[in-house]
Amino acid sequence: MSVSVIHHTLLELRGGASRVASILNDELAAMGVESSHSFEVAESRDGEAELLSRPWPARLEEAIAAGSVVHVHSTSQWHELLAFLAARQARTVITLHDFQLVAGGCVAPVECDISAGRCPDPCPRGYPDPEGERKLRKRLVGNLDPVIASPSEWLRRQAASSLEREVVLVPNGVPWPQTMPDAAAKNAAKKALGIAQAARTVLFVAHGGRRAAYKAGHEWDFIWRLIKEQTPGAVGIMAGGKSMERDGDLLRLPYLEPEHLARVLTAADVLCYPTLADNHPLAVLEAMAHGAAVAASAVGGVKEQVADGVNGLLAPPEEWETLATHTAELLARPPRCRELSRTAFEQGAKRFNARRMAEDYRTLYGRVLG
CATH class of the missing domain: 3.40.50.2000 (Glycogen Phosphorylase B;)
Structure with a gap:
């Protein structure tokens, strides 16, 4: 089956989500898969030029029209991005690099436990209406109906409970040398x-x-x-x-x-x-x-x-x-x-x-x- 994919991240280069997208982009290309990248915040000179000439919604629109799978790694605009993809019936994979999509807005539940599938109210970190926000994100995910992956079983279990849907385990990987440095x-x-x-x-x-x-x-x-x-x-x-x-x-x-x-x-x-x-x-x-x-x-x-x-x-x-x-x-x-x-x-x-x-x-x- 011929596959093309566009990876979407918040940052162009920095942070774990962008690094995973970059690694995947290189590996998939080496495997003969057409792979590209869109981002919301440019961090390189080339990226700034691309961001000005082709903003990320336009890049995603083109990729979706061409039949590409959209692989979302991170965003600053979960509500807008999920609605954008659902409206275009985009075939989507989402990798959960943190808890932002499955909790009430926090990156990680350091001071609370959402393993029961809901956010505590009041939120220990002061997020307003965390349970309402969690339910909204769950509904937006349901409208899009993506395949969702988590690199860790720890997050996979909690995401499956919060979103009430299957979450697939795909551990992260990095380029691995043939031999260990001596x-x-x-x-x-x-x-x-x-x-x-x-x-x-x-x-x-x-x-x-x-x-x-x-x-x-x-x-x-x-x-x-x-x-x-x-x-x-x-x-x-x-x-x-x-x-x-x-x-x-x-x-x-x-x-x-x-x-x-x-x-x-x-x-x-x-x-x-x-x-x-x-x-x-x-x-x-x-x-x-x-x-x-x-x-x-x-x-x-x-x-x-x-x-x-x-x-x-x-x-x-x-x-x-x-x-x-x-x-x-x-x-x-x-x-x-x-x-x-x-x-x-x-x-x-x-x-x-x-x-x-x-x-x-x-x-x-x-x-x-x-």
């Missing part, structure tokens, strides 16, 4: 960043850096101090902020394009991933693919990526001291660190590679067209 590759990456080859290096990364609320960015400095107290020789990298600066043994980096992030991930011995709520984070998968051991908070879909003591270490939610201790342990015990990172690389190559994700979605496109 010591020489890691040393070269450290040298390129001005880090001593012998230095044990820990990475914090999130879009927004220390301002990334759901990634506990406000706790990064505290966790780093705890790590440094236990492993005085450690070097830290915090990536995803707005500027580059050095603060002793800590290097702060801005948002990095994928090829630059790959170098930083290769240089890292450990990814320290504090998070308050998470669906199926690409940062964890990309760390695994680049040979960094993972110490993370045991929340949401992270627990579907990391098995504690098998391919990484998990700390209970918001127990930053425990997370810092796990990270320091991996830094101080290189053989244990390599053992976990090797297992994560080998398991992830089968479970979380980009080609598997693209094949799963191509199956869903066929289902929509069929």
Whole structure:
């Protein structure tokens, strides 16, 4: 069956949803599937020109008229977009990268539980009429009747309950190297960043850096101090902020394009991933693919990526001291660190590679067209 697809995102380049769309776009093209991208906020010079000449509704209109499947990843306008697609009877796949479509407006239910299929009222975060908003989004989804996918079982269950419809599990995937970076590759990456080859290096990364609320960015400095107290020789990298600066043994980096992030991930011995709520984070998968051991908070879909003591270490939610201790342990015990990172690389190559994700979605496109 001939398939063409257009991926729609809020941001052109940044954030997990846009990164997944970009990975899928490349993988599908390599598989012979016609694939393109529309977005609401341009972030590159080329994107600005395209946005001015062909705004996203026009791009989607053309794609729908040509018979393309619309694959929605994110938007700032769920009401308008769902109604737009339903009015045109667009054959649609939606990937849930967060809770915005299935809850009363929040990105993730950090302070409440919607597993029963409804939002609490009053909302702990102050959203007005969250249950009314949830029901409206459910009705708009019903009018469109898309195929819906979730990267994590954690979100899949809650979305199925809230929307009262089938939600398919499609775990995220990232480009996976044939072989795990060896010591020489890691040393070269450290040298390129001005880090001593012998230095044990820990990475914090999130879009927004220390301002990334759901990634506990406000706790990064505290966790780093705890790590440094236990492993005085450690070097830290915090990536995803707005500027580059050095603060002793800590290097702060801005948002990095994928090829630059790959170098930083290769240089890292450990990814320290504090998070308050998470669906199926690409940062964890990309760390695994680049040979960094993972110490993370045991929340949401992270627990579907990391098995504690098998391919990484998990700390209970918001127990930053425990997370810092796990990270320091991996830094101080290189053989244990390599053992976990090797297992994560080998398991992830089968479970979380980009080609598997693209094949799963191509199956869903066929289902929509069929």
